[in-house]
Amino acid sequence: MQVTDWSDFQAFLAVARTGQLARAGRMMGMDATTIARRLRRLEGQMGATLFEQTREGQILTLAGEKLLAVVEQMAMASSELESANSPSGPTGSVRISVSEGFGSWVVARHLGGFAARYPGLTVDLVASSGFLSPSRREADIAVLLSRPKTGPLIARKLSNYALRLYASPTYLAGRKPILAPTDLRQGHQLIGYVPELIYAPELNYLGDIDASLAATLRSTSILAQHSMLISHAGVGVLPCFIGDADPLLVRVLPAHVITRSFWLVTHKDTHGLQRIRATIDWLSEIVKLDARLFAGV
Template identity: 65%
Template structure:
């Protein structure tokens, strides 16, 4: 990196954080032509392309991701020398991919605090059926249901979580309360996932309750399943952090408890980026503080 003007690195860092050249120029209080010229000069001297141009703006290449790790460390060190302490100063975009239930019914309760601590950071919470891949750089952080077996990623266990059977009091009053797992096969409507649309094998629950059970009301959305259960549609499995707080649900066969795990995954090339480290730390601390919601009774 010797022989390259620090201002070129500042232009690169601003574009990486803003995601668009025009926004980076605005942040630097410069015109976009000058910022673009500095980026091209840096790429020429390094002999590599640092960004890909997309419809949404500039996206880091693999070489860009590697350079960003080093330049963010340089910028942080410079700020510490300048004022004697680090303010955090996170900016850019942090994309976190999580399951629909965990994102919607757990993380959203705590995300505002993290956002308030880093007002210049844009947070993307991708909470749906399926996961974006850190190994393909689709997300900075992913919370998944099993440890990846391959790929350039770093994974650590975030937490176990518990699931139980739930139904509405109205449904049980009308159809009776099962006393044993085999009772579920005797005239009860079961709610669950669509088997051929499962995005993870860990979502197959009913066979663990009793062999041969099958849902007759099915949805790819766990939020839709929760709503169906609360409205008296039948009996189904929910994470306890979704089922226990809902006043329209009660547990069925409470001794039948299922345990699954969340794993936090980042890419090897980007896990040391300041925003990724901060996001990972926040996730770990949020789960540690509120583990009772994930594993009630323990």
């Protein structure tokens, strides 16, 4: 049966992406009751139940999954047509999932310039411990710590980046000098991640310095670890784009450098969209602008 009201499809898409009526309502700027009414109308026109109600929210039925594939293509076509006709360039929204440190210390600093360049875009910067998945359409673009091995994805290396040990001069003053990794084993407080809560093996930094080292002040947040370091609490590993950018910290064991990589990942179905391409190009630009910090030179 033909459905003529595009707003019903938009409500369906918002619920499919967020998993909850209330979240979908906030995304679309309306209340959950209106979203629910539009869903009921769409289900009546389609002659099928599109979502199952659970304690956590709405889960797509088989009919809903089939409709989602069609509606996503419609939404992409609509966005591309709108962008093509916009004098200000790409329009619509882009959700970027990045690690907490990279998002807060690098991406966020440049977002103002990106917004000025593309005023028609709305940007969601999800900078947290853990990543949203482009393959499940949770994010349009993800900057991951390793190249994904499966899924309908396109991935390329965004940049290598260096990490080093850091501490504050106040912490180091009066303590045993750190001339080798073995000096960290006694008389020093080590800061790092909570081992069982590390969401990616690439975050096991201390083991790259010395396999016997273990943090005693631990957090799942790299920003919290940074706060401990500048508060003179101990010694810890930070990406150089954080540690070298902060004048309150100095390098410890400067000859020891850890190298990791960022991978730029998109869904193959959306990779070529104008708004996605523009954002990918911009992310590559800002990494080049901060190349010396990334390399830790």
